[in-house]
Amino acid sequence: MDRGIIILGHGSKAPEALETLKKIAEMVRVSLGDGIVEIASLQFNKPDLPEAIQTVIAKGARKVIIIPLFLYNGIHMQEDIPAVIAEQKDKNPGVEIVLAKNLGADDRIVGVLLDRIKEVS
Template structure:
């Protein structure tokens, strides 16, 4: 099954904020076995989520996993992203669109935070 990955960031009014998303995308491409990995922003930056889903459909992806790079289970995760995905799923019924869990309070994130603390200690 042709599987695409969308790394979904919140987005920022500062264009250079997209550099981090591109870096994460390259790391996923290097370590994964996915046909297509793209970044998208929920707000402010392009490409946005509908644009990348359209590109995934044009590339023949049968399954798309949307990975939200969000820590909190806030309104975007509970309302906004599911609403966008529901609307887009109706446009691409041949493509399964799956929303992964947000990052949340993961032990790996705590380890990164501890690393950052150690860097300045």
């Protein structure tokens, strides 16, 4: 497999945050049918983003796609994550490392919100 996917969460001291991230990654893996899908946290949890990038490269990825689970295009998206990616590109020439857009205002998120409203109505 020449493509590796990293599901990137913010991270949290709460243990359930890491478990949720793992569940989301597994759902992505199943939906894709197979392939390299790893998790990373920007803060507090391991693996962090550099470790996850090295893991997918070690598994054979020549293209690393980072999927940020961030609602807003804030400082992490604009500065922190690109800085890590730039550093990793320097350390891994020949490997393409790309950052997908943040979640943002997306109609598909509205569907989840409507489901949550129904659940408690």
